Amino acid sequence: MKPVLRTCVALLLALAGSGCMSLSPLQRDQAMHVAAQARSTAIDCDDPLTACARPSPLRALGARAFAQSAPGAPRHYALLLDYGQDALLSRLDLIRSAQRSIDLQTYIFDEDDAGRLTLDELLAAARRGVRVRMLVDQLSALKHVDTLAALASVHANFEMRVYNPLLGRARTSYPQYLLAAACCWRQLNRRMHNKILLIDDMVGITGGRNYQDRYYDWDSAYNFRDRDVLVAGPVAGEMKANFEAFWHARRSVPVAQLTDVAGRLLRAGAPPMPHTPFAAPERVAAISRDADDPLLVNERLAAAAIPVGEVAFIADPPDKHRRSYEDVAPSTVELRALIESAEREVLLQTPYLVLSRPAQALFESLHDRPDGPRVVVSTNSLAATDSFITYALSYKYKRRYLRDFGFNIYEYKPFPEDAPIDLDATGAVGIRWNPDGSVDIEARDHPPQASETDEVRLQPSGSGARRAPRSSERLPLDREYSALRYAGVGVNRPVPLQRAGVRIGLHSKSLVIDERIGVVGTHNFDPRGDNLNTESALVIEDPVFARALAASIRRDIAPANSWAIARRDKPPVFSGLDYSLAKISEHLPLFDLWPTRYATSYEFVPGPDCPRAPPPDDPGFRACHEPVGDFPEVNLGLKSVLTRIFTAFGAGLAPIL
Known part of the structure; x- marks a missing residue:
């Protein structure tokens, strides 16, 4: 027996011994x-x-x-x-x-x-x-x-x-x-x-x-x-x-x-x-x-x-996990039916914008309707997400989401200015911004033990930037996606950023249909929720409740809290060829290596002619926004490279992320 094979067999026996003793x-x-x-x-x-x-x-x-x-x-x-x-x-x-x-x-x-x-x-x-x-x-x-x-x-x-x-x-x-x-x-x-x-x-x-x-x-x-x-x-x-x-x-x-x-x-x-x-x-x-x-x-x-009045609780049964279970899970069936019923607007909030094939077909059919509803999506940016690999799959399909499905996409900022977060309760370090945009950090007298593994990265400040204490390692317990929870600390961390602060990541899963139906639950509207996880949600058909939920989501997509996603400026030459090659590359299950992506992030720039931020599909959008790059706020380095790598090679992971 070859040495490598003997080693593999020995390892397998050791694993079996450690895991199967009953x-x-x-x-x-x-x-x-x-x-x-x-x-x-x-x-x-x-x-x-x-x-x-x-x-x-x-x-x-x-x-x-x-x-x-x-x-x-x-x-x-x-x-x-x-x-x-x-x-x-x-x-x-x-x-x-x-x-x-x-x-x-x-x-x-x-x-x-x-x-x-x-x-x-x-x-x-x-x-x-x-x-x-x-x-x-x-x-x-x-x-x-x-x-x-x-x-x-x-x-x-x-x-x-x-x-x-x-x-x-x-x-x-x-x-x-x-x-x-x-x-x-x-x-x-x-x-x-x-x-x-x-x-x-x-x-x-x-x-x-x-x-x-x-x-x-x-x-x-x-x-x-x-x-x-x-x-x-x-x-x-x-x-x-x-x-x-x-x-x-x-x-x-x-x-x-x-x-x-x-x-x-x-x-x-x-x-x-x-x-x-x-x-x-x-x-x-x-x-x-x-x-x-x-x-x-x-x-x-x-x-x-x-x-x-009436409230519906939609939930998957434990039978969803049986091998013999062949039905589409109740949570998925009901959520798709609600989206199909939309006449004016679908307001969707999910931390991980990775859609199953049936969901993609659903949104494409909505977009093809002559009187199809507007679809507004609130999701995470790379800077805010706790799962950069999942974000890479969303990044891969931005063109499809914007052009084929007509989505208006807003990506949550890591440091939102108007979020429903009690920053004082976090026990974080004190932060003081300087006029030049740099930051000073001062530890509080008795801050609680930190739980994030990243070291805080600071821009230089006049008084000299100081590094916040390194916090304890996170165990895989805290991950909501199971496929990569043991892939290493580097994979299971948010990406490093250009400045310090208490980072906020979007995790809510909600849906509003025509401001008449509101849904709050556990389903991320992703392949895991459709096929692998059991999920549940409350569906409330009441305009007062639906408007309150819609207002909460619209607060999250406001310019202070999110970047708008839209098509980047066309290259001055061969723009049609660039688009066609990028589209072909996107459809490949592997080797999506075309360097130019269809979309990028935009920041609202208020002014006399721009008192409010127009949506990405508004003709006046570009006059009121400036591009800020594909990964704003991210300290570009290994994680951004890995994001592009998973964009190119990670399509096969979509069903389990």
């Missing part, structure tokens, strides 16, 4: 018994009817909606949660208000401040007598086996299950991930992307947010501009039914039965819950106090809820 059914039963015996049954409340729940203006919306509903005439209240602090505050308020049950389903659940605070609140509810169930996708189900073993045995009212565990484990190492990719690629790529928090089957929250600092403005370097919707009323029953389907699916495994968690329980018994200090305890204490203030919650949140 426990017998008897051992798993014994681990379950260890966990069950350790669970506390103590209840901290002497009122079984209310479980000592605190009054909540948000839960009261549910009681009011049910009281106002009649057969065939449901009443709901809907509340957009744009600000991360509001999204976390609403969750804390609702968890503390639960009297009977809490069901939480999510993709990412981290062990940072936001994740640990939520866990503390869930466990406090369980100890009050509330039944708490937590379902997390395995690729992102907390970081530490000890934490999972503790949760398996913490209290009789708390249950946790892990969806679709690779190799029957809670956590997978890099070699085990490679083994799973080799043996179980189909299972590896089919993930539960649904996100639900449901309180007493009355009030629910869904949308783009996971449980991690960067979704709630708590990261000192990179945060998501995201969106959830809280809905109170009878549709909570549909959300409950979908949760039950996932909870009882064969891919949902009690955490104590997973090989690494069960082994931990059998070796050393049930560990105590970890009590790692919060990175920013003052910030945690502040939002905890706010959640205890019903007047504040009412004024800041509940009073802004919009009364609506």
